[in-house]
Amino acid sequence: MALLPRAANTEDNKETFDFAPIAEGEYILVIAHSEQKLVKGQAHSRLSVTCKVAEGDYRGRTLFLNFNLWHPDPNVAANGMKDFNGLCQACEVMAVEDSAELHGLQFKADVTIDETNPQYINNRVRGYRPANIMAPPAELAPPQVNQPETTPEPESVVDTPPEVQKPAGKKLPWE
Template sequence: MASFGQTFDASSVEPSSGYEVLPPGKYLAQIVASEMRATKDGMGQYLYLEVDVIEGQYAGRKLFDRLNLINANADAVQIAQRTLSSICRAVGKLQVSNSEQLHLIPLIADVRVRPPKGMYGESNSVRYLPRSGQAANAPTFSTGPANPSARPAVATATPAANGLPWKRQA
């Protein structure tokens, strides 16, 4: 049992409404947290990434990714290594020994929506790209869905102002 030290009044706080998937698009984002975690079967490990959108209408929204870096399935490991390589290239660090070296460096999160599968609803998948001007063949940058008229104009936050505000395999 955990004591709150006072009486919590749920009638005075709006309940959580859950999170909907982000619309497909390219978002300025940064990795804000990461850690190695054991896989469900305990036989491998994945790099868990927490990624914040830092600009545009969806600033403050989070994406999460899992990279199966240690796994009996060689294909899963290869996919994870390629994704990690994309992240490293996107942030301009080709050799890293710790995932924290990838934190707080803006990159482009190319977000897509995966259709529902089994008991799970829609989810986001993410590809990582360098910001425009960081590398040859860098994508054109937009801060939201492919159809700009589908969203209202919103003031944007800069990465420095946002600091540390608040999915999945590519």
């Protein structure tokens, strides 16, 4: 038996932690945390990045990204760095020395469901791009109000001086 330091109160813990995969689609994510973690059963570490969904039905849900930046195989490390560079570009930060520089930054990504291990079905995050992408193409833009078409008047080839208005009751010097 163990005596607790204080009485447990389940009312204090209303937030639920749902780690079931979210629906596939495009999401705006915010980088919440990052740390270098030792890979289980391996002698190397990787960069683990925690992201939160910024809006929509899954707002607040957590997604995880892992980058093999310190892998002993140089090809795996190069691919990990290439993937991490894509994330940095999507966050519009071109030179990162500390992963904490990305905390709080938003980006868009495609989220899919990874079912390669049926015991651990989770999400895969790919296709990083800036969150502030410009307006949709013209075919997706809202329709414009029809305005009557006007054709511009052709410009004269000869420059003619504008009409000069003469003051009332006075003659101009050349008259």
